[in-house]
Amino acid sequence: MRKGESTRKHIIAKAAELFNQKGYSGSSLSDITELTDIKKGGIYRHFTSKDEIALEAYSYAGSVVGAKINDAVNQQETAIGKLLAYLQVYENVVEAPPFIGGCPLLNLATESDDAHPILRQRAQQGLEGTLDNMKAIISEGIRSGEFNAAIDIDALATFTLSVMEGSIMMSKLEGNNRHIRMNIESFSTYLKEVCLR
Template identity: 80%
Template structure:
């Protein structure tokens, strides 16, 4: 990798941490230069604007979390286990989140809802991708006979993501992992009672 590309990737990685903790609006270009040790001229050699950095940073943060989710899911053999793996990745969200600052999708969605259409669009695409991944897992669970044949796949995907993001938000706000952990237990019980096909 050439020096220029290394520098660009370094700026993106550091900006991703900054934006995910302080938000896009709460972070200035001066914050990025201070964090990276690179002057504004050096930043602008690689990026045309703060927006471009933000888009790249969001993608980078998503890729880091996505890799951890993919690994956790790959360790599970059942569809139920794979759905629960999403939540387990955030089980220690307060002190050890998969990416510094918490969930990039949640943080970006909340901040950009009314203030930044470009970031909002990227958060929407990430949401769609996450739901599609969950629906694929659920569909495979139905096809294998693990889940009930008449299960509402889209509703379960939405529900599972909602309790994950809600648990993350509440645990982060309170500074205690108990909310995400309670949601893990509650979701596991729900899957067992409402979604699993009864043995014939």
């Protein structure tokens, strides 16, 4: 890897941690220079703006979490197990989240709501991608006969992601993993009682 490419990746990785902990608005270019030990001129050799860094940083954080979720999902044999894997990746979100600062999608969506249209668009893309992956799992569960054919695929995917993100937010806010752990159990029961044939 060339030095310029290595430097760019270093900036993205460190900025991703910073933005995921302090948010876009709470992070300055000076914070990035301090964290990376690269002067502003060096940062601007690789990026034209803070927005560009933020977009790349979110993509990086999303890819790290996505890889962990994919690994967890691929270890499961059933559609129920695959959906629960999304929550289980965050089972210890307070002490050991899959990415420092928690869920990049949740953090970006919360902060970018109306204030930053470019970041909001990226969060929407992350939302759609996650829901599409969940819908594919549910569809496969219906095809295999695990789930009732009458299941509303879109509604179940939305419910799954809502339970996951709500649990992460509550656990992080309280500083206690009990919410995510309770909801893993409750959601497991729901899937078995409502969605199975």
